[in-house]
Amino acid sequence: MNTDLDRLQPYPFEKLADLKAGVEPPAGRDHIALSIGEPKHAAPGFIRDQLIAHLHNLSVYPRTRGLVNLRETVAEWLEQRFRLPEGSLDPERQVLPVAGTREALFAFAQAVVDRSCDPLVLMPNPFYQIYEGAALLAGAEPVYLPCGPATGFIPNFDAVDPRTWERCQLLYVCSPGNPAGAVLDSATLERVITLAQQHDFVIAADECYSEIYFDEGAPPVGLLQTAATMGLTDFRRCVVFHSLSKRSNVPGMRSGFVAGDANLIEDFFHYRTYHGCAMPLQHQYASIAAWSDEGHVVENRRLYREKLAAMIEILDGALPVSRPEAGFYLWPATPVPDTEFARGLFAAENVTVLPGRFLSREVHGEDPGANRVRIAVVPPLDECVDAAHRIRRYVKSL
Numbered sequence: 001m002n003t004d005l006d007r008l009q010p011y012p013f014e015k016l017a018d019l020k021a022g023v024e025p026p027a028g029r030d031h032i033a034l035s036i037g038e039p040k041h042a043a044p045g046f047i048r049d050q051l052i053a054h055l056h057n058l059s060v061y062p063r064t065r066g067l068v069n070l071r072e073t074v075a076e077w078l079e080q081r082f083r084l085p086e087g088s089l090d091p092e093r094q095v096l097p098v099a100g101t102r103e104a105l106f107a108f109a110q111a112v113v114d115r116s117c118d119p120l121v122l123m124p125n126p127f128y129q130i131y132e133g134a135a136l137l138a139g140a141e142p143v144y145l146p147c148g149p150a151t152g153f154i155p156n157f158d159a160v161d162p163r164t165w166e167r168c169q170l171l172y173v174c175s176p177g178n179p180a181g182a183v184l185d186s187a188t189l190e191r192v193i194t195l196a197q198q199h200d201f202v203i204a205a206d207e208c209y210s211e212i213y214f215d216e217g218a219p220p221v222g223l224l225q226t227a228a229t230m231g232l233t234d235f236r237r238c239v240v241f242h243s244l245s246k247r248s249n250v251p252g253m254r255s256g257f258v259a260g261d262a263n264l265i266e267d268f269f270h271y272r273t274y275h276g277c278a279m280p281l282q283h284q285y286a287s288i289a290a291w292s293d294e295g296h297v298v299e300n301r302r303l304y305r306e307k308l309a310a311m312i313e314i315l316d317g318a319l320p321v322s323r324p325e326a327g328f329y330l331w332p333a334t335p336v337p338d339t340e341f342a343r344g345l346f347a348a349e350n351v352t353v354l355p356g357r358f359l360s361r362e363v364h365g366e367d368p369g370a371n372r373v374r375i376a377v378v379p380p381l382d383e384c385v386d387a388a389h390r391i392r393r394y395v396k397s398l
């Protein structure tokens, strides 16, 4: 077997299941899961209708490159959303559909990393665990960039030494971030783009939470947007990853895209013809409909705004919570160690949250996930309110 498989960590939810094993939550109180970031708002009917209307395509092998209409729709969406100059993305050469960003974020490292020259892959810490697994299975060493309160929950790229940048082949950034919801501003993205050109590494920008923000007039900036304003019109060394899962509440559709540097996209396309996860045609048609409509996304944001406000009001004074810049997670510090907090909350109130250390790694004795929990504000409003009251009661009992 591939010995790198032994280097993979158990997934956070496996660790969570072990943590909860043997604990009996109180009978008669429904379970509320705030642990998984799985959107629960209803999938829009018009997306489902398109999916059903194109089911006859089940008898067709989809192509890796995807429908030209889908790539054109995505290029237009990117241009509008990130204020790119018209025609700045060539749908033929700079956009590829993917079967969800999870798959693509993993596969991308396999295509990018040259394992012959002692490669490093840099990533935020805490992080979406796929980045780490992708680095390890690509034969690279992961390097974890701490994201704690001291740096506003984003990496301090200037604290990375030049030797590390020299060996860096791929940098994952996640903005808005999971779990803290912090957004990389354009100055930080500019810095990262400059470093990438200087040290010849690729930036994989996971922007799958980019549409979950709260000020309709101030959406988070993106990597391609920043590259364009810097005059880097070929987006060299820059690739973004976007998803319909959070934006359109269709995580089951497994639909996203990558876009950016044409040379990287071409090599990734080559890789993907073997990887073999072309998006089913009916999903491509449904995706065209989803990327063409903003109304349902505005409503989606309204629901998250409402739920976050309600939970924060109830938790105020019990846990240090504030509205994230974007995304749908709360990431408070806990009064007792995070694992103890999560286990105790489950035992006392039948509410599940995710211990922060299951999303992070300890480096030089510091673990930026320790003593925090991730609370996914995904259930319906009444459940979120109920959960917040139960969390409050639990905290008060400590």
Ligand SMILES: Cc1ncc(COP(=O)(O)O)c(C=O)c1O
Binding pocket: 037, 099, 100, 101, 102, 103, 128, 174, 177, 178, 206, 208, 242, 243, 244, 245, 246, 251, 254, 255, 256
């Ligand atoms: C930071 C981050 N990136 C990527 C994904 C994957 O999303 P999908 O594969 O549904 O596009 C998730 C899902 O939770 C995530 O939190």
